[in-house]
Amino acid sequence: MKRLGRALLIFTILLSGFSLSSVNTQAGEFLPSYLQRANIDGRVSFKWDSITISTVNGDDLHFDVEMATTFPQWQQGLMYRTELSDHHGMLFVFDDVAMRSFWMKNTLIPLDMLFIAEDGRIHHIHHNAIPQDRTGITSKYSSKAVLELRGGAARDFGIQVGDKVKHASFMNVGIQE
Numbered sequence: 001m002k003r004l005g006r007a008l009l010i011f012t013i014l015l016s017g018f019s020l021s022s023v024n025t026q027a028g029e030f031l032p033s034y035l036q037r038a039n040i041d042g043r044v045s046f047k048w049d050s051i052t053i054s055t056v057n058g059d060d061l062h063f064d065v066e067m068a069t070t071f072p073q074w075q076q077g078l079m080y081r082t083e084l085s086d087h088h089g090m091l092f093v094f095d096d097v098a099m100r101s102f103w104m105k106n107t108l109i110p111l112d113m114l115f116i117a118e119d120g121r122i123h124h125i126h127h128n129a130i131p132q133d134r135t136g137i138t139s140k141y142s143s144k145a146v147l148e149l150r151g152g153a154a155r156d157f158g159i160q161v162g163d164k165v166k167h168a169s170f171m172n173v174g175i176q177e
Contacts, residue, residue, distance in 0.1 A: 044072040051091060051147070052166045053122075053159055061157050065091040065147070077148070079106040084150040091167070092146040100146055101138040104129050110151025112159075115139040120164045122147075125154050 046066035053061040068074050068090055078090055094100070097118050104111070108131050115124040124140040128151040139146075147165060154160070 044070075044076050046073060046090070049091075049167065053157075053163050054166060055158060055163045056160065057158060059158065061159065063087050063089050063147075063149070065089045068092040077102075077107070078109075078111065080108060082108055084109055084111075086150065086153065086156075089147055089149040089153075091165075092148070094144060097142045097144045099139055099141075100143045101136045102129075102146065103136055104131055104133040107131055112149045112151055112154040113137060114147040114149065114154065114159065114165075115141070115143040116145040116147060116165050117141065118144040120166060122159065122161055122163045122165065125159070125161060127154060128152060 046068060048064055049067055051063050051065055053063070055061065064087060066089075068077060069092075074092055074094075077092070078084065092100075100115060102113060107129075110128045110131055113126040113129055114122050115126075117123045123143070126137050129137055145165070149159075
């Protein structure tokens with residue numbers, strides 16, 4: 001009976017999505033001051049990397065992102081942040097392609113969620129997710145990755161469905177040039 005209870009709990013967590021939270025980073029890495037303030041002891045650390053979004057309009061937009069590639073990182077995400085600058089975000093990369101669902105519990109800032117297909121194409125954008133809202137935000141299509149940017153960034157930068165996310169480490173998961 002205990003196993004069934006644990007299995008149901010895990011299933012419920014997976015159905016309800018992954019919460020978003022704060023970060024620790026590797027010692028010696030550069031951090032913007034707002035991320036240094038968000039650093040909370042005992043939290044999972046994230047590695048930084050760069051991505052490019054090639055828009056259908058021909059622009060290349062560059063972002064520095066924290067990489068969320070493990071279950072503990074997916075759970076923590078961007079919770080407790082009080083700000084997120086224009087060219088920073090978090091990229092959630094999953095082991096499979098599936099429907100994704102997130103919520104904003106303990107997330108203090110609005111976020112744009114860009115749901116990304118296996119080939120790197122953005123195929124759904126949820127604009128300005130409401131801070132601390134527990135309502136699930138679900139992708140319209142199965143997704144390999146989700147990019148979170150500050151609320152309004154997709155509109156401000158002209159990012160739209162059909163744009164392509166490029167990242168070198170995704171060559172093995174289908175997100176490539």
